[in-house]
Amino acid sequence: xSAIIDPAALDRPNSYIGKSVPRPNLPKLVEGRGQxxxxxxxxxxxxxxxxxxxxxHALIKRIDAKDALAVPGVLRVFTGQxxxxxxxxxxxxxxxxxxxxxxxxxPLPLVRATWHGEAxxxxxxxxxxxAEDGVSxxxxxxxxxxxxxxxxxxxxxxxxxIHPELGDNLCFQRINESGDVAAAFKAAHKIVEATFHTGxxxxxxxxxxxxxxxxxxxxxxxxxxxxxxxxxMMQGVFAKQLRMAEGDVRVICVDVGGSFGIKVHVxxxxxxxxxxxxxxxxxxxxxxxRLESFGSDIHARDHRIHGKMAVDAxxxxxxxxxxxxTGIGPYSVYPRTSAIEGNQVIxxxxxxYDFANYRAKTTVVLQNKTPxxxxxxxxxxxxVTVTEGLVDLAxxxxxxxxxxxxxxxxxxxxxxxxxxxxxxxxxxxxxxxxLGRLMDMIDYPALRAEQDAARAKGIYRGIGFAAFIxxxxxxxxxxxxxxxxxxxxxxxxxxxxxxxxxxxxxGVTEQGQGTEGIIRQxxxxxxxxxxxxxxxxxxxxxxxxxxxxxxxxxGAGIGGEAALQAGLATRAAALEVASAMLQAHADxxxxxxxxxxxxxxxxxRMPLSELTRIVYFRGDTLxxxxxxxxxxxxxxxxxEYPFAFTNGIQACWLEVDVETGLIKLLKHWVVEDCGxxxxxxxxxxxxxxxxxxxxxxxxxxxxxxxPEGQLLVGSMADYLVPMAAEMPDIExxxxxxxxxxxxxxxxxxxxxxxxxxxxxxxxxxxxxxxxLDAQVLAQPFSPERILQALGKVPMRG
Amino acid sequence: xDMTGEQKxxxxxxxxxxxxxxxEVLRACIPGCTALEKTSDTEMTAAATLSVGPxxxxxxxNVTLSEIDAPTSYVISGQGSxxxxxFAKGSAKVVLADDGPDATLLTYTVKADVGGKIAQLGGRxxxxxxxxxxxxxxxxxxxxxxPHADDADEATVEKKKxxxxxLLGKA
Numbered sequence: 001x002s003a004i005i006d007p008a009a010l011d012r013p014n015s016y017i018g019k020s021v022p023r024p025n026l027p028k029l030v031e032g033r034g035q036x037x038x039x040x041x042x043x044x045x046x047x048x049x050x051x052x053x054x055x056x057h058a059l060i061k062r063i064d065a066k067d068a069l070a071v072p073g074v075l076r077v078f079t080g081q082x083x084x085x086x087x088x089x090x091x092x093x094x095x096x097x098x099x100x101x102x103x104x105x106x107p108l109p110l111v112r113a114t115w116h117g118e119a120x121x122x123x124x125x126x127x128x129x130x131a132e133d134g135v136s137x138x139x140x141x142x143x144x145x146x147x148x149x150x151x152x153x154x155x156x157x158x159x160x161x162i163h164p165e166l167g168d169n170l171c172f173q174r175i176n177e178s179g180d181v182a183a184a185f186k187a188a189h190k191i192v193e194a195t196f197h198t199g200x201x202x203x204x205x206x207x208x209x210x211x212x213x214x215x216x217x218x219x220x221x222x223x224x225x226x227x228x229x230x231x232x233m234m235q236g237v238f239a240k241q242l243r244m245a246e247g248d249v250r251v252i253c254v255d256v257g258g259s260f261g262i263k264v265h266v267x268x269x270x271x272x273x274x275x276x277x278x279x280x281x282x283x284x285x286x287x288x289x290r291l292e293s294f295g296s297d298i299h300a301r302d303h304r305i306h307g308k309m310a311v312d313a314x315x316x317x318x319x320x321x322x323x324x325x326t327g328i329g330p331y332s333v334y335p336r337t338s339a340i341e342g343n344q345v346i347x348x349x350x351x352x353y354d355f356a357n358y359r360a361k362t363t364v365v366l367q368n369k370t371p372x373x374x375x376x377x378x379x380x381x382x383x384v385t386v387t388e389g390l391v392d393l394a395x396x397x398x399x400x401x402x403x404x405x406x407x408x409x410x411x412x413x414x415x416x417x418x419x420x421x422x423x424x425x426x427x428x429x430x431x432x433x434x435l436g437r438l439m440d441m442i443d444y445p446a447l448r449a450e451q452d453a454a455r456a457k458g459i460y461r462g463i464g465f466a467a468f469i470x471x472x473x474x475x476x477x478x479x480x481x482x483x484x485x486x487x488x489x490x491x492x493x494x495x496x497x498x499x500x501x502x503x504x505x506x507g508v509t510e511q512g513q514g515t516e517g518i519i520r521q522x523x524x525x526x527x528x529x530x531x532x533x534x535x536x537x538x539x540x541x542x543x544x545x546x547x548x549x550x551x552x553x554x555g556a557g558i559g560g561e562a563a564l565q566a567g568l569a570t571r572a573a574a575l576e577v578a579s580a581m582l583q584a585h586a587d588x589x590x591x592x593x594x595x596x597x598x599x600x601x602x603x604x605r606m607p608l609s610e611l612t613r614i615v616y617f618r619g620d621t622l623x624x625x626x627x628x629x630x631x632x633x634x635x636x637x638x639x640e641y642p643f644a645f646t647n648g649i650q651a652c653w654l655e656v657d658v659e660t661g662l663i664k665l666l667k668h669w670v671v672e673d674c675g676x677x678x679x680x681x682x683x684x685x686x687x688x689x690x691x692x693x694x695x696x697x698x699x700x701x702x703x704x705x706x707p708e709g710q711l712l713v714g715s716m717a718d719y720l721v722p723m724a725a726e727m728p729d730i731e732x733x734x735x736x737x738x739x740x741x742x743x744x745x746x747x748x749x750x751x752x753x754x755x756x757x758x759x760x761x762x763x764x765x766x767x768x769x770x771x772l773d774a775q776v777l778a779q780p781f782s783p784e785r786i787l788q789a790l791g792k793v794p795m796r797g
Numbered sequence: 798x799d800m801t802g803e804q805k806x807x808x809x810x811x812x813x814x815x816x817x818x819x820x821e822v823l824r825a826c827i828p829g830c831t832a833l834e835k836t837s838d839t840e841m842t843a844a845a846t847l848s849v850g851p852x853x854x855x856x857x858x859n860v861t862l863s864e865i866d867a868p869t870s871y872v873i874s875g876q877g878s879x880x881x882x883x884f885a886k887g888s889a890k891v892v893l894a895d896d897g898p899d900a901t902l903l904t905y906t907v908k909a910d911v912g913g914k915i916a917q918l919g920g921r922x923x924x925x926x927x928x929x930x931x932x933x934x935x936x937x938x939x940x941x942x943x944p945h946a947d948d949a950d951e952a953t954v955e956k957k958k959x960x961x962x963x964l965l966g967k968a
Contacts, residue, residue, distance in 0.1 A: 053913075054883035054884055055912055116912065116913065117917075136880055136881040139880070291917065291918070706920065710920065711917050714920075718921055
């Protein structure tokens with residue numbers, strides 16, 4: 001543990017940590033001068049498009065590519081067998097998830113296709129359009145097989161097995177238990193119970209999945225331009241699957257147009273693209289279109305959860321018992337696995353509350369639908385929906401106000417460090433302070449008065465709350481201990497160039513969220529230069545220290561601390577040279593605004609550029625033994641806690657039109673504690689963006705399937721996402737409880753909004769509908785479901 | 798999707814039944830059908846162009862007649878592949894009943910499924926598309942088989958003439 005930065009010490013020139021500094025890449029991006037994978041054009045480049053399976057489950061009997069190869073411009077057609085010659089299959093399991101199983105997955109399937117949308121044949125042509133012409137002429141003779149579409153019956157006797165060699169359709173099951181749940185329910189004053197559904201949805205990145213693989217047969221080197229969150233991880237994956245040395249693979253991602261977890265997984269069509277590049281010895285590009293994205297980008301959150309809560313006569317929670325079921329598609333997704341979401345649910349339920357008896361079971365089953373995996377706020381929105389849904393039901397059963405009930409049950413701010421009944425270790429949280437801050441922001445009595453007045457006029461408004469915890473700054477306990485080569489540490493190299501400017505190369509990556517901005521702020525402050533004097537390099541395995549990239553809210557907390565330490569070390573190195581040049585003790589000197597200054601008087605002794613001139617061009621004038629490395633690298637990993645938890649609370653104020661079932665969001669509030677805030681502007685935008693993604697899952701987004709396993713969404717016309725008109729004003733407040741694991745004290749902020757928004761919306765809808773004796777528990781809360789709850793339209797079978 | 802309906806046809810049951818078993822009549826009446834050839838008494842190969850929502854594709858496949866109870870009912874089922882657009886399959890149970898001496902009441906129960914791109918892009922439109930196609934089929938069928946030719950256009954009259962001629966020839 002280290003001392004934490006005193007904010008007062010930051011109030012000086014080049015003090016950027018904690019300030020809303022605009023990010024450096026904005027002008028480039030708004031002028032359309034970013035460089036996404038599709039902007040990269042290489043000589044001899046060809047394009048690949050994929051024939052995708054129209055069935056949920058089918059035997060591939062015969063593939064006839066004759067007509068496709070006759071299309072002018074079509075160069076090659078590849079089947080699963082062709083690619084298996086150069087590419088090994090992968091199996092996505094983690095050894096710390098005991099008993100987990102999945103089947104080997106190839107870039108293209110060899111015998112059977114197992115979901116609607118799975119790539120089956122690859123067609124390579126001079127242009128994407130010609131490749132699609134070729135795709136339309138490939139004849140695949142399928143023998144349709146019975147599909148496992150309903151997760152509820154995936155384990156039932158008589159249900160076909162997706163991978164017979166696994167013995168059943170069970171991927172993973174775990175029970176997380178502590179205390180005496182049975183006794184607590186027996187002694188309960190009141191028990192509330194409900195079944196929740198969180199709808200299957202996906203990430204919808206503005207830039208679709210994109211990859212350009214360039215294998216040079218002469219040098220034996222592979223360069224992959226990839227829209228990814230984790231270039232170093234992908235470097236290892238490509239090397240391993242294609243039987244190459246890791247050093248012969250370089251992954252570059254310059255700009256990424258949104259990722260949200262979608263782009264941290266290994267996709268068979270992307271690996272196929274790389275394998276084809278190796279086979280053809282030419283650069284091969286694959287850019288997913290929107291139609292194929294819906295059936296091949298990972299989906300998430302397909303859960304059914306039975307939940308039960310026991311409370312005593314004083315209104316204290318005594319026990320929670322949940323049974324979670326999730327369908328993940330035919331394969332667990334490599335290398336993070338598709339069991340983590342369910343595992344997170346049973347680790348996070350009940351997270352903010354002080355209670356003793358807990359039992360939670362997750363059952364993760366295989367099915368013939370698009371594979372699911374980690375998507376923004378993995379498991380959190382599900383766990384928060386169940387917890388906060390039960391909390392509201394319990395408050396109602398007790399006749400207590402939901403705020404009074406929460407205040408009674410939330411963990412006290414002075415009770416840390418502590419461990420939750422689910423086994424999560426908390427270093428320091430601020431639930432009570434956060435709730436207090438929220439009350440200051442919303443004027444609760446006024447909202448209730450407004451609600452009553454509206455009801456009298458037949459207008460149904462509701463207010464809903466959702467307290468939450470969020471897992472950030474993950475240690476190797478998340479994936480590394482399970483055997484996955486997913487790095488929880490991250491590094492940063494900081495160097496001062498001859499002109500006195502600073503370059504920072506970091507292992508964390510820029511996805512459009514502003515990573516480069518915060519790294520620049522931290523390094524500028526740590527070295528002592530103006531923020532404009534720092535350039536940041538991300539997303540290149542050949543030029544950045546090895547790191548994990550962007551996932552689980554780790555960029556600021558892990559990458560930021562590495563940058564801070566590297567910057568401070570570089571400043572110390574420069575001051576050691578300055579000390580020799582100025583005949584002054586290094587402790588009496590400082591670097592401020594690009595100048596070496598006297599620490600006590602702030603008098604400028606010389607510009608930093610003079611120091612670099614001497615170091616780089618007149619090193620002969622310095623004492624022979626003097627260290628002069630104006631480049632320092634530091635890596636950081638958390639050690640004391642498996643995760644740095646953050647916390648917060650959200651409130652949603654909305655109106656339900658009981659005639660149409662439409663919901664109008666009137667206002668949303670978030671109070672969030674992400675530890676040290678590096679850039680308030682970026683943190684608020686992360687929170688707001690997260691809330692909007694939560695609104696999507698709660699109200700609109702749904703990867704609908706037919707009972708036969710046919711995906712029924714293919715365009716933005718039938719997969720609805722929240723647009724500007726659907727977004728309410730989102731007011732964000734902060735509490736800062738820095739982590740003491742790092743000097744910087746930052747935790748993550750990217751997922752909190754998504755974690756809590758669906759639950760706050762659900763509780764607000766049910767608050768609005770309470771006088772009508774109706775409630776909704778299945779997301780998305782579509783007009784149809786609202787009207788069904790009101791008994792105005794029939795339930796569908 | 799499932800769909801049921803009925804259609805009154807101004808022709809005796811035997812006439813309707815024979816028309817229902819006539820590949821030429823079916824070809825003329827199935828919307829978008831470009832080819833329909835009998836390969837046996839109960840099997841046909843077919844080609845049809847079908848649009849569901851934004852997807853339009855040529856489907857080729859087989860049509861089979863089963864559960865035949867002449868001249869009262871049969872099940873007509875078909876499945877076709879539209880290549881990259883996906884697949885369509887469906888079956889219809891067709892039952893005929895006398896509706897007086899010169900008219901027949903035809904009731905049908907249709908089960909239809911589409912898959913692939915056509916389901917992804919047109920899935921939400923499949924119910925209305927199927928209803929529209931069924932409506933078009935029975936309108937054409939009733940025009941071809943029924944006696945009132947006054948308001949029919951020339952082509953329909955031609956179809957009808959051909960049908961009755963062959964009917965007479967067979968008798």
